[in-house]
Amino acid sequence: MAAEMQNRLMGCLSPDENVRRESEAWLKSAEQGDLGGFMYALTQALATEGSDLTVRQQSGLYLKNILYAKDTNTLEQNRQRWKALALDAKSHIKQLILTVLNSQEQIARHTASQAIAEMGAIDLPGNQWPELLPNLLNNVTGSTPDTTKVSTLECLGYTCERLDYTDLDQATTNNILTAIVDGMRAERSDPIRLAACIALRNSLLFCRGNMENKPERDMIMQVICEATQCKDGKVRAVAYECIVQIGEHYYDKLDDYMQVLAQLTFNSIKTEEEQVATQAIEFWSTLCDEEMDILEEIEECREAGEQPSRDCKNYVTSALAQLSPLLLEALTKQDEDADLDDNIWNAAMASSTCLTLVAGTVGDAAVDAIMPFVLQNIKGENWRFREASTMAFCCILEGPSTGKIGNFVNQSIPVLIQALADPHSMVKDTTAWTLGRICELHASCVPPNLFNDLVTGLKSVLMSESPRVSAQACFAIHNLAMQITVDDSSATNLLSQYLPALLQDLLQVTERPDWDEANLRPSAYEAINMLIAHAAADMAPILEQLLPVIMDRLAKSFAMSVLTNEEKDAKAGLQGLLCGIIQVMCQNLGVEAIQKQADNIMQILLEVFKTKNAAAHEEALMAAGALADKVEDGFERYMQAFHPVVMHGLKSHEAYQVCTVAVGVVGDLSRALGSKIAPYCNEIVQSLLEILQNSTLNRAVKPHVLSCFGDIALALEGGFEPYLQVTLMMLLQASQTRAPDDDEDLIDFVNTLREGILEAYSGIIQGLDDGGKVQLILPYCEAVMSFLETVTHDPNKDDEVISGAIGVLGDLTDCLKTQVPGLTNKKFVDTLLQEGNASGEEKIINLAQTYRSRIDNLKRGAGM
Numbered sequence: 001m002a003a004e005m006q007n008r009l010m011g012c013l014s015p016d017e018n019v020r021r022e023s024e025a026w027l028k029s030a031e032q033g034d035l036g037g038f039m040y041a042l043t044q045a046l047a048t049e050g051s052d053l054t055v056r057q058q059s060g061l062y063l064k065n066i067l068y069a070k071d072t073n074t075l076e077q078n079r080q081r082w083k084a085l086a087l088d089a090k091s092h093i094k095q096l097i098l099t100v101l102n103s104q105e106q107i108a109r110h111t112a113s114q115a116i117a118e119m120g121a122i123d124l125p126g127n128q129w130p131e132l133l134p135n136l137l138n139n140v141t142g143s144t145p146d147t148t149k150v151s152t153l154e155c156l157g158y159t160c161e162r163l164d165y166t167d168l169d170q171a172t173t174n175n176i177l178t179a180i181v182d183g184m185r186a187e188r189s190d191p192i193r194l195a196a197c198i199a200l201r202n203s204l205l206f207c208r209g210n211m212e213n214k215p216e217r218d219m220i221m222q223v224i225c226e227a228t229q230c231k232d233g234k235v236r237a238v239a240y241e242c243i244v245q246i247g248e249h250y251y252d253k254l255d256d257y258m259q260v261l262a263q264l265t266f267n268s269i270k271t272e273e274e275q276v277a278t279q280a281i282e283f284w285s286t287l288c289d290e291e292m293d294i295l296e297e298i299e300e301c302r303e304a305g306e307q308p309s310r311d312c313k314n315y316v317t318s319a320l321a322q323l324s325p326l327l328l329e330a331l332t333k334q335d336e337d338a339d340l341d342d343n344i345w346n347a348a349m350a351s352s353t354c355l356t357l358v359a360g361t362v363g364d365a366a367v368d369a370i371m372p373f374v375l376q377n378i379k380g381e382n383w384r385f386r387e388a389s390t391m392a393f394c395c396i397l398e399g400p401s402t403g404k405i406g407n408f409v410n411q412s413i414p415v416l417i418q419a420l421a422d423p424h425s426m427v428k429d430t431t432a433w434t435l436g437r438i439c440e441l442h443a444s445c446v447p448p449n450l451f452n453d454l455v456t457g458l459k460s461v462l463m464s465e466s467p468r469v470s471a472q473a474c475f476a477i478h479n480l481a482m483q484i485t486v487d488d489s490s491a492t493n494l495l496s497q498y499l500p501a502l503l504q505d506l507l508q509v510t511e512r513p514d515w516d517e518a519n520l521r522p523s524a525y526e527a528i529n530m531l532i533a534h535a536a537a538d539m540a541p542i543l544e545q546l547l548p549v550i551m552d553r554l555a556k557s558f559a560m561s562v563l564t565n566e567e568k569d570a571k572a573g574l575q576g577l578l579c580g581i582i583q584v585m586c587q588n589l590g591v592e593a594i595q596k597q598a599d600n601i602m603q604i605l606l607e608v609f610k611t612k613n614a615a616a617h618e619e620a621l622m623a624a625g626a627l628a629d630k631v632e633d634g635f636e637r638y639m640q641a642f643h644p645v646v647m648h649g650l651k652s653h654e655a656y657q658v659c660t661v662a663v664g665v666v667g668d669l670s671r672a673l674g675s676k677i678a679p680y681c682n683e684i685v686q687s688l689l690e691i692l693q694n695s696t697l698n699r700a701v702k703p704h705v706l707s708c709f710g711d712i713a714l715a716l717e718g719g720f721e722p723y724l725q726v727t728l729m730m731l732l733q734a735s736q737t738r739a740p741d742d743d744e745d746l747i748d749f750v751n752t753l754r755e756g757i758l759e760a761y762s763g764i765i766q767g768l769d770d771g772g773k774v775q776l777i778l779p780y781c782e783a784v785m786s787f788l789e790t791v792t793h794d795p796n797k798d799d800e801v802i803s804g805a806i807g808v809l810g811d812l813t814d815c816l817k818t819q820v821p822g823l824t825n826k827k828f829v830d831t832l833l834q835e836g837n838a839s840g841e842e843k844i845i846n847l848a849q850t851y852r853s854r855i856d857n858l859k860r861g862a863g864m
Helices: 002-011 017-033 035-047 053-067 072-084 087-102 106-123 132-141 146-162 170-183 190-203 208-212 214-227 233-249 255-271 274-304 315-331 347-362 365-377 383-395 402-419 425-441 448-460 467-482 499-509 520-533 537-557 565-588 591-609 617-650 656-693 699-734 744-770 774-792 799-819 827-837 842-861
Strands: none
Touching: 002 017, 002 035, 002 053, 017 035, 035 053, 035 087, 035 106, 053 072, 053 106, 072 106, 087 106, 087 132, 087 146, 106 132, 106 146, 132 146, 132 170, 146 170, 146 190, 170 190, 170 208, 170 214, 190 214, 190 233, 208 214, 208 233, 214 233, 214 255, 233 255, 233 274, 255 274, 255 315, 274 315, 274 347, 315 347, 315 365, 315 383, 347 365, 347 383, 365 383, 365 402, 383 402, 383 425, 402 425, 402 448, 425 448, 425 467, 448 467, 448 499, 467 499, 467 520, 499 520, 499 537, 520 565, 537 565, 537 591, 565 591, 565 617, 591 617, 617 656, 656 699, 699 744, 699 774, 744 774, 744 799, 774 799, 774 827, 799 827, 799 842, 827 842
């Protein structure tokens, strides 16, 4: 098969599409037919010296991808296929691929190291490849060529990255670490030291046991610190990456090393080349992240009367006096030619990020450390210092208290408005960004007499400045509008006198020739959305005039050219933005105004849905849901045309965001149509059940589905009976989901899932009660109460779950009273209501007190 494998891999690179397809089909068929033989032939292609390098690389990557996948389920399937191969077949593959680490070609060695790591990740934990590590360790410490040592260290690093620290015994881990540290020795060549540093960076989580042992930790820290002094800048940069990893994962072990680490990082920030300096800065950013997390935990424990699990060492506060001048100096080393769209990262950018985190960590102390630099340089002659001081001021807007920073914000507004006309583009860019952050975080500190100057200043740069500056101005207008209170009792607000002109200018911005740079068009439309959402009643006529303009733009978009993928994406993006504005219009205009345009709105939205796989479908669905909410049962006349669209969305399992929105729209339709949704419910409910049963669908969709059943039940009332049993079975199954205490992501998901379950129960109980069929829920009350008890005793539940659980308890109380077993005498009921009272949330407290009273009345009525 080896010769044929070479030919077919070469065929995959052919410019002839037919040859490519034939070769790909052959490879797929061969893989499915004899996996062991196929993988051996791939290994032969990788190991054949002198053959085409691209083919060798392709064979190695193919080999790796047979074993690896990003998707957890696919990864497990791939691993099981490998485990199922005959031992002889695997042995031949493994023996041969190890020889590639000695190849003359770097690409072959590098690709082999990745494939070996995948095999090792599967076989090492079960001791199915006992000769692997001795072979690799001998490569590093023996008399092999430097190229072999480098590729072997790469392989060790990849292997550690793929393993958990519990997968191997400590003696084996020690041997791996010994080999890596051996490669980092000062007498080793720079390529070996670089590979060893990368391997150590990838294995720092893996060698957790060694980091717990002080002598071994001292040794690890020593070789890392020595590597920061290597002549090769790449080695120094990766050594600092190791230090960053240690700061993140071993914060509580830093005490003995902080003096040295501080000195090393300070010196590097001041004197080193950029790739090294940015990593030295990243170390302090990492410490800020860790200390903010610890301080938050300490505060939460204090409020709960508990003992925190970690102490904050206050490294950042202690270093502030030395660190802040270095970061401020780095801010003045801007690269004015850097294009942010190219993902460039330099010391000035790293410093601004770090300063922001420092302010979040040390709070008010940041103002005292940073403001002297700002005041000294914000009006200086050197543009670099003007921009740096403006950026530094922006960095400390969040973290310090309003009482500490507020006066400086107040004084800064005239200076910043004037700086929008600065001769240098970077100063204008940063100034507009800073004004946006002020509007977001400290709008209350903007003096009322300067509001007009602020709006006028931002408006002045919308059309005349670069896309970046204009986009930042849009961001500021968006944030400023967001802070304006919308009060139904008030006919006008601060925005009213500026709204018509702002809308007009922002609409012009969306059609600038350079709209596709710096996210300009989306920024402008987002600002328009926020202005609409916070417009007062006196602006209704203006918004009514705007709606046909937006629909006309959407109508014209269908004629846009789509000859390239870029043009296709631009068209879909524009349609999505316009549908987003229609959604906001539907939400904020009066019923009469929307009803006048309802037919036109629905017609144009249906036109969007005719474009297959359009990225705008998500926004168009939400716009349709907002329209339904506004016209209520008048939406029935669109259902024949819209129902297939909703069904398509519900079945878009591969595009889970669209699927999620479609589920939400079903809820909108249920609330709008009430019982008139009944003719469509068989298909809708079937699709919702299919979503719940799909194990590969993103789990984020499922809580929305459960909640949606509650909406449908409220709409159908007694008509929900045909769906009751299967729905309750699904709720019961979902209620079994648990989360371990150390998995925050899963805890958050379980809380969200339970919110959905509780909303479903509440909707079902209320709907059946409204339809005179609440007795149908009685056989399931014990399961509902059991779920409420589980929720009550879960220490990880959030306020939303507490509120939902009390709500369901209240629904049972109101609708079934003493018919519910244990409603008035279960101990958890008292516990749940007490937690509601202690939540600190007024809404939850009122709910708990209301149902405490009603349950007590039931007890008295029953003579208990």
